[in-house]
Structures are given as structure tokens and as C-alpha cells.
Amino acid sequence: MFGLGATEVIVILVIALIFIGPKKLPELAKGLGKGLREFQKAKDDLMTQVNEEVEDAKLDELIEKKKTEEAKQTLTGVATDAESKSEEKASEPT
Numbered sequence: 001m002f003g004l005g006a007t008e009v010i011v012i013l014v015i016a017l018i019f020i021g022p023k024k025l026p027e028l029a030k031g032l033g034k035g036l037r038e039f040q041k042a043k044d045d046l047m048t049q050v051n052e053e054v055e056d057a058k059l060d061e062l063i064e065k066k067k068t069e070e071a072k073q074t075l076t077g078v079a080t081d082a083e084s085k086s087e088e089k090a091s092e093p094t
Contacts, residue, residue: 004012020028 016028017025
């Protein structure tokens with residue numbers, strides 16, 4: 001818990017008990033717990049959103065790569081067809 005050992009937590013609780021008092025300490029702990037939960041939820045939401053954006057970027061990159069590969073194959077096919085036709089015409093007697 002935040003890099004604190006048991007001894008440090010006990011010392012903090014004793015100091016809080018002295019300064020805050022036994023009646024308000026549970027209220028303070030409850031408020032602190034709510035705050036930490038909200039912070040954790042906000043952190044988790046942010047991490048989820050970042051991960052979704054990264055996945056979307058990866059997906060967009062894969063789609064673009066696929067389109068590029070398809071265009072390359074199409075151009076290779078057209079070039080091969082053109083080459084074979086030019087060879088046929090060159091081999092025809094004139």
C-alpha cells in the first residue's frame with residue numbers, strides 16, 4: 001500500500017487518531033476510501049480508453065498494410081500481363 005510498511009501505517013493511524021479524534025476518524029477513512037476508489041476508477045477508465053485507441057491504431061495500420069499489399073499484387077499482375085503480351089507481339093512475325 002503506497003510502499004508503506006505496517007509500522008508506518010500504524011504510526012500514521014495513531015497520529016491521525018490523536019489529531020482528528022476517534023469520532024471523526026471513521027468519517028475521514030470513509031471519505032478517503034471513496035476518493036481512492038474514484039481515483040482507481042478514473043485510472044482504469046483512462047487505461048481502457050488508451051488501450052482502445054492503440055488497438056484502433058493497430059487495426060488501421062493493418063488495414064492500410066492489407067490495401068497496400070493488394071495494390072502491389074494487382075500492379076504485379078498487370079505488369080506480368082503487359083510483359084507477356086509485349087513478348088507475344090515481339091515474337092509474332094511482322
